[in-house]
Amino acid sequence: xRATMRLQVGDEAPDFTLPATGETxxxxxxxxxxxxxxxxxxxxxxxxxxxAAFTKV
Numbered sequence: 001x002r003a004t005m006r007l008q009v010g011d012e013a014p015d016f017t018l019p020a021t022g023e024t025x026x027x028x029x030x031x032x033x034x035x036x037x038x039x040x041x042x043x044x045x046x047x048x049x050x051x052a053a054f055t056k057v
Contacts, residue, residue, distance in 0.1 A: 013036060013045075013047055014036075015035060015037045015040075016035070016036055017034065017035040017036075018033065019031055019033055019034075020032040020033065020034045
């Protein structure tokens with residue numbers, strides 16, 4: 001069973017790494033990964049979670 005982390009508004013997001021999409025994916029090359037730590041303290045990052053996005057619900 002996976003642990004559940006509950007965040008409140010204003011909490012710092014935990015670090016995570018995901019495969020890149022779009023222009024940052026490394027077209028024709030090895031697929032890149034993007035980590036939140038790469039942007040922490042350098043740029044603002046907006047995290048949006050959309051339940052059931054791109055699914056037939």
